Amino acid sequence: xxxxxxxxxxxxxxxxxxxxxxxxxxxxxxxxxxxxxxxxxxxxxxxxxxxxxxxxxxxxxxxxxxxxxxxxxxxxxxxxxxxxxxxxxxxxxxxxxxxxxxxxxxxxxxxxxxxxxxxxxxxxxxxxxxxxxxxxxxxxxxxxxxxxxxxxxxxxxxxxxxxxxxxxxxxxxxxxxxxxxxxxxxxxxxxxxxxxxxxxxxxxxxxxxxxxxxxxxxxxxxxxxxxxxxxxxxxxxxxxxxxxxxxxxxxxxxxxxxxxxxxxxxxxxxxxxxxxxxxxxxxxxxxxxxxxxxxxxxxxxxxxxxxxxxxxxxxxxxxxxxxxxxxxx
Amino acid sequence: xxxxxxxxxxxxxxxxxxxxxxxxxxxxxxxxxxxxxxxxxxxxxxxxxxxxxxxxxxxxxxxxxxxxxxxxxxxxxxxxxxxxxxxxxxxxxxxxxxxxxxxxxxxxxxxxxxxxxxxxxxxxxxxxxxxxxxxxxxxxxxxxxxxxxxxxxxxxxxxxxxxxxxxxxxxxxxxxxxxxxxxxxxxxxxxxxxxxxxxxxxxxxxxxxxxxxxxxxxxxxxxxxxxxxxxxxxxxxxxxxxxxxxxxxxxxxxxxxxxxxxxxxxxxxxxxxxxxxxxxxxxxxxxxxxxxxxxxxxxxxxxxxxxxxxxxxxxxxxxxxxxxxxxxxxxxxxxxxxxxxxxxxxxx
Numbered sequence: 001x002x003x004x005x006x007x008x009x010x011x012x013x014x015x016x017x018x019x020x021x022x023x024x025x026x027x028x029x030x031x032x033x034x035x036x037x038x039x040x041x042x043x044x045x046x047x048x049x050x051x052x053x054x055x056x057x058x059x060x061x062x063x064x065x066x067x068x069x070x071x072x073x074x075x076x077x078x079x080x081x082x083x084x085x086x087x088x089x090x091x092x093x094x095x096x097x098x099x100x101x102x103x104x105x106x107x108x109x110x111x112x113x114x115x116x117x118x119x120x121x122x123x124x125x126x127x128x129x130x131x132x133x134x135x136x137x138x139x140x141x142x143x144x145x146x147x148x149x150x151x152x153x154x155x156x157x158x159x160x161x162x163x164x165x166x167x168x169x170x171x172x173x174x175x176x177x178x179x180x181x182x183x184x185x186x187x188x189x190x191x192x193x194x195x196x197x198x199x200x201x202x203x204x205x206x207x208x209x210x211x212x213x214x215x216x217x218x219x220x221x222x223x224x225x226x227x228x229x230x231x232x233x234x235x236x237x238x239x240x241x242x243x244x245x246x247x248x249x250x251x252x253x254x255x256x257x258x259x260x261x262x263x264x265x266x267x268x269x270x271x272x273x274x275x276x277x278x279x280x281x282x283x284x285x286x287x288x289x290x291x292x293x294x295x296x297x298x299x300x301x302x303x304x305x306x307x308x309x310x311x312x313x314x315x316x317x318x319x320x321x322x323x324x325x326x327x328x329x
Numbered sequence: 330x331x332x333x334x335x336x337x338x339x340x341x342x343x344x345x346x347x348x349x350x351x352x353x354x355x356x357x358x359x360x361x362x363x364x365x366x367x368x369x370x371x372x373x374x375x376x377x378x379x380x381x382x383x384x385x386x387x388x389x390x391x392x393x394x395x396x397x398x399x400x401x402x403x404x405x406x407x408x409x410x411x412x413x414x415x416x417x418x419x420x421x422x423x424x425x426x427x428x429x430x431x432x433x434x435x436x437x438x439x440x441x442x443x444x445x446x447x448x449x450x451x452x453x454x455x456x457x458x459x460x461x462x463x464x465x466x467x468x469x470x471x472x473x474x475x476x477x478x479x480x481x482x483x484x485x486x487x488x489x490x491x492x493x494x495x496x497x498x499x500x501x502x503x504x505x506x507x508x509x510x511x512x513x514x515x516x517x518x519x520x521x522x523x524x525x526x527x528x529x530x531x532x533x534x535x536x537x538x539x540x541x542x543x544x545x546x547x548x549x550x551x552x553x554x555x556x557x558x559x560x561x562x563x564x565x566x567x568x569x570x571x572x573x574x575x576x577x578x579x580x581x582x583x584x585x586x587x588x589x590x591x592x593x594x595x596x597x598x599x600x601x602x603x604x605x606x607x608x609x610x611x612x613x614x615x616x617x618x619x620x621x622x623x624x625x626x627x628x629x630x631x632x633x634x635x636x637x638x639x640x641x642x643x644x645x646x647x648x649x650x651x652x653x654x655x656x657x658x659x660x661x662x663x664x665x666x667x668x669x670x671x672x673x674x675x676x677x
Binding site: 039046099100103106107108109124125161162188191197261320322 | 370371374375378396397398399400402403426427429430463464465466467468469470521522523524643644645646648649650651652653654655656657
């Protein structure tokens with residue numbers, strides 16, 4: 001599998017996974033500030049729902065390693081790993097999550113509504129919402145004659161929404177350069193995939209829309225990198241859309257504060273024992289990467305996140321009246 | 330908030346959250362009527378993200394308490410078909426904001442089934458859904474959309490302000506032969522992870538009772554000014570009334586309970602007495618509940634001692650950052666200030 005990934009991509013994927021995981025690690029204590037001793041989602045510097053991406057980093061880096069700033073990505077209510085991998089401005093992203101004036105949207109959007117037009121990234125809070133916009137962005141590339149692609153990330157639960165089926169059909173009929181990436185973490189909040197999905201493998205659904213469908217097992221950045229590379233290259237060549245289903249896992253609750261009573265006993269421990277980030281480090285070392293290089297990449301990643309959080313905490317809140325700006329263009 | 334239909338008994342008072350009251354009502358009606366079933370996302374094993382179905386899976390099993398895929402168009406459409414087939418489905422749309430993916434089943438199917446069929450086919454279903462913000466969940470998880478649903482013929486729309494009314498309204502909603510949109514406000518729900526207005530946690534009879542659909546209630550009597558609210562804003566109005574009383578201003582508070590049908594007469598009777606009206610609504614301002622209430626009063630030719638006012642959410646999406654969101658939401662203080670000003674511009 002390593003032959004499919006060049007060394008610089010692999011180092012970048014590792015560092016980016018570390019950066020994403022560390023970003024979430026700093027979210028956790030900040031989220032609970034003001035929410036104890038009595039947990040109240042409305043309180044503290046990070047109010048509202050918080051959906052962490054721990055465990056799903058391989059999906060983001062394996063795909064985004066192939067993307068350019070001009071390519072479009074739409075992501076979900078669980079967006080941090082994808083945003084970081086797509087190159088969203090880390091300082092402005094952290095500030096947005098803290099509701100500050102220097103945030104991506106000046107505090108209007110928050111963690112589920114991150115927009116960075118500089119790198120064509122957007123995410124939103126309702127299931128399967130990003131697929132139609134990805135088809136549109138891909139159609140724009142096709143009409144303009146550039147070789148841009150659009151990637152829509154979605155959870156496995158979103159494959160049961162009407163919008164999923166409509167968007168895949170439309171992408172195929174119009175043969176647009178779109179790639180649909182299912183991050184299968186096995187749960188839609190509390191409902192297990194096997195209890196709500198008619199097929200074992202969502203990749204099989206690609207057949208209904210006459211496009212290639214690939215299943216990537218193992219929550220493995222290299223494997224995702226290989227499959228996504230083919231799909232994105234195919235899209236850039238004008239050969240149409242692809243559906244990719246990635247087996248991944250959610251190491252945290254659906255949102256912070258989720259008691260996770262729906263999980264079988266010991267499941268989280270079993271998943272954490274197969275954490276994709278230390279596993280990837282071990283593989284890189286086995287493949288001849290120098291520990292010192294990995295350590296340096298990790299340290300740089302953490303320093304960037306530390307700086308982003310420090311700046312976000314120090315930043316000013318917007319003036320309340322600013323709420324009235326940007327309702328219309 | 331006592332009710333005339335509360336039977337006198339010797340039992341000690343219970344303190345029920347709205348979440349518990351809803352789950353109790355559904356459970357009791359499932360015991361009584363084998364045609365009642367519940368469907369929705371995370372409503373079985375989890376008992377509902379907002380606690381509306383706690384314990385029902387254990388009591389009634391997975392045939393009647395059904396977790397659905399994230400497929401609102403399919404399961405709400407299925408509820409219409411179940412209702413047409415003589416069942417009484419209760420379905421949950423987790424957040425009202427999610428109506429965008431399934432509104433066709435709600436307003437073009439459920440709401441019109443009786444009418445289009447000339448009364449041959451009814452649609453006895455309940456669509457329960459959470460509404461409201463104030464906890465930093467941003468613009469796709471914080472809307473109320475009362476007016477959006479209230480505007481559509483064929484739908485009944487209710488929202489309780491307390492547990493007593495929640496139970497009685499749910500029992501009435503399940504038994505009603507029409508589609509009823511049963512909204513519950515997250516700030517009143519009594520979930521451990523969200524703050525709750527304590528006044529919404531009330532006693533409720535253990536047995537069977539209904540709070541009628543389409544009837545408003547006067548929850549505080551007063552002489553000088555009428556404050557009209559629904560759900561959370563009832564409590565803001567009551568808090569404001571308490572503040573105003575310290576200034577010697579006697580405010581009457583009306584809990585609408587029902588958005589559709591709208592009990593215009595209860596509001597009119599109050600405003601005939603007070604001559605002053607403020608409507609407090611956490612939905613978007615324009616074309617909203619406030620406008621409808623004020624129009625109802627004006628159309629009746631009731632003489633007002635001051636121009637009526639609306640306190641509502643401005644016509645902008647709900648922003649995430651708390652400094653903006655709380656600046657925009659109605660509050661007891663905003664009501665108090667507006668009421669004082671209204672008293673000043675009009676003769677006592």
